[in-house]
Amino acid sequence: MIDELCIIGHPSRLGGADTELDHQIYCWQAMGVEVHICPSGPLDDNQKAMQMEKRGCIYHEANDWASLEGMHCISFCNGQFLKHVESIKRYARTTTFVNCMSWNFDKEVEGQSKGFLDFHLYQTQHSFDKVSRKLKGHGTYRPLYFIPYFHAEDFPYIDDRLQDKFRFGRISRDDGDKFHSRQLWIYETMTSPLVKQGLILGWGPSVEKKFDRLPESYISVLPPGAISQRAFYAQCEAIIMSTDTFENLPRVGFEAMASGSILIVDNRGGWKLEVEDGVTGWLCNDEREFVYKASRCAFEQEERNRMRLAALKKLQKEWGLQPAMDSWARIFGQWKNFAC
Incomplete structure (x- = not known):
C-alpha cells in the first residue's frame, strides 16, 4: 500500500473521465490513502463547487510541479498532464496516465517514447487492445488494469x-x-x-x-x-x-x-x-x-x-467498493515496488 498520491488535474461532475476520477477518490480515501490535487489550470465553477477540501483532499497550487517531490502522480485523460509530464517527472516518484479513450493522444505516445510515463492504466481489454499498439516498443511499457469504483x-x-x-x-x-x-x-x-x-x-x-x-x-x-x-x-x-x-x-x-x-x-x-x-x-x-x-x-x-x-x-x-479496492491495492503495490 501507499500513504498518499497526487492527482494532476481536477475531478468534475461533468465529463466521463473527470466524473470517474471523482468516484475513484472515494475509493482511495476508503483505503486510507491521502489524496492531493494539483490542478493543471484555473478551476471552473463546476470544479470549485465540488469543494474537494471538505472531502479531505489537499490542494496544491496549479502547475506547482516542484510541490510533487516524491509523490505518486496520476492523471485521468488530462492533456495538460501530458503536455507538462517531462517537468512533472523531474519531481514525481512515479507518473501514471489513465487513458479512458479508445485512441491515443500524440503527447501520450511522445511521453512514453521519452520515458516520462511510468505506468498506463486501463479499465478494459478492448481499450488496451486499441490504445497499446502505438505504445509498445517505445521504452519500457507498463500497462496495468483496474476495476473502477462507481459511487452509486x-x-x-x-x-x-x-x-x-x-x-x-x-x-x-x-x-x-x-x-x-x-x-x-x-x-x-x-x-x-x-x-x-x-x-x-x-x-x-x-x-x-x-x-x-x-x-x-x-x-x-x-x-x-x-x-x-x-x-x-x-x-x-x-x-x-x-x-x-x-x-x-x-x-x-x-x-x-x-x-x-x-x-x-x-x-x-x-x-x-x-x-x-x-x-x-x-x-x-x-x-x-x-x-x-x-x-x-x-x-x-x-x-x-x-x-x-x-x-x-x-x-x-x-463495480462496487470491494472489487475496486482490491484492484487499486495491486496497482499501489506496483507503484511502491517500482519506486523502491
Missing part, C-alpha cells in the same frame, strides 16, 4: 416512476459523433402502448448540425448540464442511445444501472461488459434491432422491472 450513492435507485407515458432519453456532451445518424429515426419509429415522451440532455450546435433539424415535438432537447444527471435519470424509464463512437466503459451505463433506467445500447465496446442482453438491458446490432427492443421495453413492464433489479445487482457486484 450519487444516483439513488428509483422504482416509483410515473407510468402514464413511456419516458425515454439519452445523455452525452454536445458532440455529433456521440449520436448515431439514425438516432432520431429510432425514436420516431419505435412503438409504445402509451404516449411516448423523450428527453435528450446534451443537445447543442454540434448535434443539431449533424441532424439539421430538431426531433419531433414529443422529444425535449436540453443543452449539456441544463438539469442534473440525477434529475435526468428520474425522468427516463429507458436510456436508448446509439453512437458513432466506440465506448470504453461508459459512465452513463453505470449511472442508469444505479438509477433503475433500462439500457438499450450498442452491442459493442464497454456496453457489452455492462449489459447482459435480455437480462440487465438490451444490446442492439443495428437501428432496426433498436426499434424492436425499444418497443418491447415500452410494452413489457414486468420485464423492465426484472431487468432494472438485475442491472443494479450486477453493478453492485462488479
Whole structure:
C-alpha cells in the first residue's frame, strides 16, 4: 500500500473521465490513502463547487510541479498532464496516465517514447487492445488494469416512476459523433402502448448540425448540464442511445444501472461488459434491432422491472467498493515496488 498520491488535474461532475476520477477518490480515501490535487489550470465553477477540501483532499497550487517531490502522480485523460509530464517527472516518484479513450493522444505516445510515463492504466481489454499498439516498443511499457469504483450513492435507485407515458432519453456532451445518424429515426419509429415522451440532455450546435433539424415535438432537447444527471435519470424509464463512437466503459451505463433506467445500447465496446442482453438491458446490432427492443421495453413492464433489479445487482457486484479496492491495492503495490 501507499500513504498518499497526487492527482494532476481536477475531478468534475461533468465529463466521463473527470466524473470517474471523482468516484475513484472515494475509493482511495476508503483505503486510507491521502489524496492531493494539483490542478493543471484555473478551476471552473463546476470544479470549485465540488469543494474537494471538505472531502479531505489537499490542494496544491496549479502547475506547482516542484510541490510533487516524491509523490505518486496520476492523471485521468488530462492533456495538460501530458503536455507538462517531462517537468512533472523531474519531481514525481512515479507518473501514471489513465487513458479512458479508445485512441491515443500524440503527447501520450511522445511521453512514453521519452520515458516520462511510468505506468498506463486501463479499465478494459478492448481499450488496451486499441490504445497499446502505438505504445509498445517505445521504452519500457507498463500497462496495468483496474476495476473502477462507481459511487452509486450519487444516483439513488428509483422504482416509483410515473407510468402514464413511456419516458425515454439519452445523455452525452454536445458532440455529433456521440449520436448515431439514425438516432432520431429510432425514436420516431419505435412503438409504445402509451404516449411516448423523450428527453435528450446534451443537445447543442454540434448535434443539431449533424441532424439539421430538431426531433419531433414529443422529444425535449436540453443543452449539456441544463438539469442534473440525477434529475435526468428520474425522468427516463429507458436510456436508448446509439453512437458513432466506440465506448470504453461508459459512465452513463453505470449511472442508469444505479438509477433503475433500462439500457438499450450498442452491442459493442464497454456496453457489452455492462449489459447482459435480455437480462440487465438490451444490446442492439443495428437501428432496426433498436426499434424492436425499444418497443418491447415500452410494452413489457414486468420485464423492465426484472431487468432494472438485475442491472443494479450486477453493478453492485462488479463495480462496487470491494472489487475496486482490491484492484487499486495491486496497482499501489506496483507503484511502491517500482519506486523502491
